Amino acid sequence: MPAGVATLQGAELRYGFVNEAMQAVLGPAVREGDAVAEHPGAIPTDLLEVMRQVYDADRPFVAKAYCLPLPTTADEKPAPRYFDIALEPVHEGDGPVSGLLLFAVDVTVQEEARQRAHHLSIETRRLDTRLRVLTETVPQITFTVDADSRFEYVSPQWYYFTGQPPTADLNAIWPLLIHPDDRLRVLYQSDTARASGVGWSYEYRLRRHDGQYRWMLSRALPELHAPDQAVFWHGALTEVHDQRELADALRRGEAELRFLADSIPELIWTATAEGFIDYYNHYTGEYSGLTKEELGPTGWINLLEPSEQAGAARRWVQSIATGLPYEGLFRMRRHDGRYRWHIIRARQLTDERGPRWFGTCTDVDDQYRLREVLQTQYDELARTNRDLDTFVYTASHDLKQPVLNLRGLFDELRRSASFDDPEEGEIVGMLDEALLQLDITLQDLAATVQEQRGLSAPVEALDLRSVADEVLLGLRAQVQEAEATVSLDFEAAPTLTYGRANLRSILHNLFSNALKFADPARPLHLTVRSSLTDAGQPVLTVQDNGMGMELPGRPAPVFQPFARQHPHIAGAGVGMYLVQRIVASRGGHLQVSSTVGEGTTFTIHWFES
Amino acid sequence: MIHIVYMSRAVRPLSDQDLQELLMQCRRDNAAHNVTGVLFYSHGNIAQLIEGEKEVLEPLFETISRDGRHSNVIKLVDKPITVRSFSDWSMAFHPLEPSGFEALQGFLLPHHLPPPPSSLSIADSLLVDLVKLAVFGAEEVPAGLGALDA
Ligand SMILES: Cc1cc2nc3c(=O)[nH]c(=O)nc-3n(C[C@H](O)[C@H](O)[C@H](O)COP(=O)(O)O)c2cc1C
DSSP: OOOEEEEEETTTTEEEEEOHHHHHHHOTTOOTTOBTTTOOTTOOHHHHHHHHHHHHHTOOEEEEEEEEEOOOOTTSOOOEEEEEEEEEEEESTTSSEEEEEEEEEEOHHHHHHHHHHHHHHHHHHHHHHHHHHHHHHSSSEEEEEETTSOEEEEOTHHHHHHOOOTTSOHHHHHHHHBOHHHHHHHHHHHHHHHHTTOOEEEEEEEEOTTSOEEEEEEEEEEEEEETTEEEEEEEEEEEOHHHHHHHHHHHHHHHHHHHHHHHSSSEEEEEOTTSOEEEEOHHHHHHHOOOHHHHTTTGGGGGBOHHHHHHHHHHHHHHHHHOOOEEEEEEEEOTTSOEEEEEEEEEEEEETTEEEEEEEEEEOHHHHHHHHHHHHHHHHHHHHHHHHHHHHHHHHHHHHHHHHHHHHHHHHHHHHOOOOSHHHHHHHHHHHHHHHHHHHHHHHHHHHHHHHHTTTOOOEEEEHHHHHHHHHHHTHHHHHHTTOEEEEEOSSSOEEEEOHHHHHHHHHHHHHHHHHTOOTTSOOEEEEEEEEOTTSOEEEEEEEOSOOOOOOSSSOGGGSTTOOSOTTSOSOSOHHHHHHHHHHHTTOEEEEEEETTTEEEEEEESSOO | OEEEEEEEEESSOOOHHHHHHHHHHHHHHHHHTTOEEEEEEETTEEEEEEEEOHHHHHHHHHHHHHOTTEEEEEEEEEEEOSSOSOSSEEEEOOOSSGGGTTTSTTEEOGGGOOOOOTTSOHHHHHHHHHHHHHHHOTTTSOSSOHHHHO
């Protein structure tokens, strides 16, 4: 915009020449010949006052960036505009002041730019202060270092941390405060970063004011003035000592645990939340002869005895689904193909890392086998013991009659014979005494065993199946060994009214007899059936496919005590004798039919002689 | 022949339409390359078993594991097999709108999944049951599973 020019004439300051630019500033109301005081237009009173003084004093005046609120349309606020204003007195020849020259140059744009710059500088100062407060209050040490590795700035925290005086020469001292073991690495790393104009992030130990070395994390980013031309690096040092110690401890702890797990002669493993094994300890490899890869996430199942695999797998899936502990007794294959009994246990650990499973397989093979042997021996002893009791009972019972006979004969003898020798009379007395003693002893014996074994216990209605199951349970080892199948059929006559201990003893002897005399050439099949005769009397048949035996013509010599059909097979030889005696004592009888090489059938008629 | 089992996470939940498209594309391409198996999907969890010739499966697995629709692909098994255990390729998932899906070839509702076939070893059946459990959760997979019961 061109400068505005106007002439003001006389002491009244009447407008003379007003150029277009000035007319635009003053407004259309102003005309040639008007006095400024009467028609000031845009001219404020202070400027009018200055005009008068310039006129009176005859001295020019210049005002920079003077603000004129320019008239605009009615409803708009006047926008401030800025003018450099010059007032120049005018003389007619050498005469006194006759008027003023008024110049107005619009400098609004420059003025606005200047004001903006002013505001910016205020804002910058404010931000600067804030940045300084922040850098000096954060716990980190902040720094700026130049391309020649000279420190441009370091925050006061550095001095607090290191305990160095403010006068310390940073560049000389800083490297000396780095732990000797880290110094070379740090100098090299920062040097490389600076050389290639990139930032860095590394950890090192820095000496604290108390002489302790603390782990620090140093991170810095380059300030680029041109692409690829870094001039400064700004960064921060953060103390990470405690975190690092913790992480170290954790790492150490994990390594130690692993070492521990790998040193234990026991199979140890861990599994993911989904149930996939992700760690097997060293011993697992040694035991199985397989690598972690060969075992795989579910391959442990292959180590189990094939018949146990499906059940073990099913239970593992259930544990994963429910989070419940896993426990089971399984045979696990060793590298040499031998199976050994193990207890497999696993439990779930849930922490912030989510659930994981920890498991062990403990070798209990020796204990397990020992227990099996002991159990067999125990069962055998219990049976022998029971048989002996029953034997004593029946024998004492059987001896009663001969003793009775003896006494009758003896009484007869005493009555009919006479004794001359008084000593003979004494002997008779002694005999009498002895007989009495024998009788009492037999009675006591019978009573004692009866008490102990409940052999004379009152009869009761017994469920044949449950007694048979009980007896078979006691014989399970022998059943397994003979690979015997036992079929029980008590449907026709499910209950029997009998003494419980007696029934058990009978079944025990019949079953164990069959198991003992099984034919090694074929697995034993034992059929036990109860039925009723036409007369409605209960009968039990026990049939096997064992070795069979030679039955002599004379009645029932099998049932003689100590009669052994197969002398090469262990057994007290009293079993069948007992069965016979018990059955007979209850008014029943026992039948046997047998074919050598095919099998034997015993039939008990419980109440029919 | 080999089979491969992996698990992964969908990058974002797959819609009925996404699943249907995947089902159709895979059934077409897998049939063409004699690839069989099954895919489980639920709430962004993915597990898949594929079986076929090594020369086909290895590049296919490479392609699948680089597919941008899922990530965190973890291969659980990759080993030789003598027989296939799946007659074709199928997918089991819960569509939001099941009505259209029932008639779709190769689609199964998770609770209609047959137990792992007995041609799989017990270790592999266990693996399939565990991934099924991981994908569908315990409610969908009743404890006491499949082939392991036999
Ligand atoms: C979870 C998932 C499973 C997939 N399974 C198969 C598959 O079994 N067979 C197949 O051909 N493509 C499968 N794909 C698709 C492939 O990743 C790939 O997109 C497709 O084979 C097309 O590949 P192309 O573009 O190289 O032809 C699967 C993709 C995803 C996300």
